[in-house]
């Protein structure tokens with residue numbers, strides 16, 4: 001079971017008094033509970049928000065929109081009571097009387113510690129569609145190259161952050177990041193543990209769902225190339241990625257087969273020696 005992830009962008013509640021609250025607290029057990037106890041005690045209803053408490057950071061952040069219509073003591077008092085807690089680093093509040101407020105407390109948006117932008121899936125699908133309408137069949141090459149470069153860039157960051165051996169060992173988890181980022185609900189199938197080929201099932205893949213909705217029998221170009229760039233970059237070897245089935249062709253799910261390129265395969269060797277091939281491309285990992 002996966003659950004939708006909503007990003008704090010704005011809140012609209014006509015007739016209600018809204019607030020945005022950003023609390024920076026010590027990253028320690030029980031600190032968050034102390035804050036929420038104060039908040040609930042003042043009849044403040046927490047709406048959309050987020051908590052970040054990286055294990056590597058001494059500071060955690062709790063940020064949220066809130067409905068403060070029924071809070072008689074007001075935001076200034078909420079801020080004062082929160083600041084009185086020993087675990088608090090800072091409290092920042094803003095109010096909107098007309099039931100609408102946009103998040104203006106956060107920048108930049110980040111994931112994996114790097115600046116990011118949030119792009120809606122339908123906007124990206126529209127961009128890909130425009131490329132096809134302008135460049136015709138040549139668009140596939142442009143999209144393929146662009147997406148592979150993006151995949152390789154992500155792979156480089158993962159290798160920089162975790163080390164190649166760790167990234168290779170955790171390839172299934174890293175592929176699952178496609179779901180965390182909203183590309184598709186990803187699941188992985190392989191016949192033998194730690195071996196290729198691997199099949200990546202990408203349910204609700206934005207690109208192919210958009211094609212299916214427009215009744216365009218066009219398989220994935222963007223995601224397929226991104227996947228190829230990512231897997232090739234992590235393993236430092238060339239991979240071929242093909243889409244075996246696709247919702248745009250009437251299938252239930254999009255499925256991608258990942259196999260190491262023939263040209264990248266090492267010569268056949270006894271199985272016992274294939275695991276310690278150093279930087280040589282491997283069909284097992």
Ligand SMILES: [Zn+2]
Pocket residue numbers: 205208219220243245246247248253254255
């Ligand atoms: Zn597809």
